[in-house]
Amino acid sequence: EPEVTQTPSHQVTQMGQEVILRCVPISNHLYFYWYRQILGQKVEFLVSFYNNEISEKSEIFDDQFSVERPDGSNFTLKIRSTKLEDSAMYFCASRDQGSVAKNIQYFGAGTRLSVL
Amino acid sequence: AQSVSQHNHHVILSEAASLELGCNYSYGGTVNLFWYVQYPGQHLQLLLKYFSGDPLVKGIKGFEAEFIKSKFSFNLRKPSVQWSDTAEYFCAVNPYGNNRLAFGKGNQVVVIP
Numbered sequence: 001e002p003e004v005t006q007t008p009s010h011q012v013t014q015m016g017q018e019v020i021l022r023c024v025p026i027s028n029h030l031y032f033y034w035y036r037q038i039l040g041q042k043v044e045f046l047v048s049f050y051n052n053e054i055s056e057k058s059e060i061f062d063d064q065f066s067v068e069r070p071d072g073s074n075f076t077l078k079i080r081s082t083k084l085e086d087s088a089m090y091f092c093a094s095r096d097q098g099s100v101a102k103n104i105q106y107f108g109a110g111t112r113l114s115v116l
Numbered sequence: 117a118q119s120v121s122q123h124n125h126h127v128i129l130s131e132a133a134s135l136e137l138g139c140n141y142s143y144g145g146t147v148n149l150f151w152y153v154q155y156p157g158q159h160l161q162l163l164l165k166y167f168s169g170d171p172l173v174k175g176i177k178g179f180e181a182e183f184i185k186s187k188f189s190f191n192l193r194k195p196s197v198q199w200s201d202t203a204e205y206f207c208a209v210n211p212y213g214n215n216r217l218a219f220g221k222g223n224q225v226v227v228i229p
Contacts, residue, residue: 003159033216042120043206043219056215091160102167103148103210105217107160 002026006092006108013082014116021077021111023092032075033093033105034067036060043091049075082115089113118143120209122220130228131199137192137223139207146212149190151181155203163205166190177201199229 005024013019025032034046047057049067066078075094079086089112093105121140129135141147151163164175171183181192190207207220 031215035217035219040221042221043208043217045216045218048215058216093160103215103217104150104162104165106162107152109157109159 002106004092004094004106004108006090006111008111009109010112010114012114012116015084016081019079019082019113021079021090021092021113023075023077023094023108024073025075025092025094026096026106027073028096029094029106030097031055031095031105032067032069033095034077035091035093035107036088037091037110038085038088046077046090079113082113084115087113087115118218120207120218120220122205122207122223125221125223127223127225128228129197129225132196133227135192135194135197135201135225137205137207137225139190139192139220141188141190141207141209141218143188143209143211143218148210148212149181149183150208150210150217151175151179151190151192152206152208153203154206160206163192197225197227199227201225202227 007022032049035043037043045058047061048055064080068076089110091110092108095105119142149166152160153163154160164173166173166183174180179194183190205223208217
């Protein structure tokens with residue numbers, strides 16, 4: 001079964017540093033998403049991406065965050081200057097171009113980001 | 117505020133016991149409903165989904181869920197759990213036509229052999 005792949009599984013960084021989290025969505029999928037889960041809290045939507053542009057973003061997704069699809073396979077989330085409160089599990093998801101009414105998203109295993 | 121609620125964050129039970137996890141949401145209008153499961157170290161995996169039709173849906177690994185519109189609920193059940201069902205279970209709601217999924221806090225389920 002095709003899977004969404006995320007690397008690395010665990011990223012440790014110093015406050016103020018830039019990090020890039022990487023995702024390889026399922027190959028024929030066209031919609032891509034990032035979510036995050038702070039320890040003990042809910043999984044929260046960050047951003048959705050379609051046709052090489054952001055289609056929707058949450059209030060969490062401020063100027064410190066950016067997403068990119070640099071080639072035909074990768075989908076990245078960049079945090080420019082990490083803060084302690086960015087420590088969380090970050091999940092990538094993708095879905096195909098099926099009906100928007102049936103929004104079935106497939107998730108990766110997540111990247112645990114620890115900001116020290 | 118619109119939200120998804122899952123109670124009893126930590127559930128511990130013995131093999132062969134029955135499992136029921138509650139999910140309530142506060143979105144009005146038509147919604148798509150999902151249960152995802154995350155086994156240790158693995159990706160979030162779709163257990164089952166509800167779009168329309170029969171409110172009792174069957175998913176993988178013997179799980180089922182019932183949509184009760186009047187109660188805004190989508191509870192997950194399994195009659196007899198196994199040790200391999202140890203995982204975290206997430207309920208997610210997608211308002212019709214909306215891009216994002218809204219998740220509950222999750223239920224950490226531990227099945228003791």
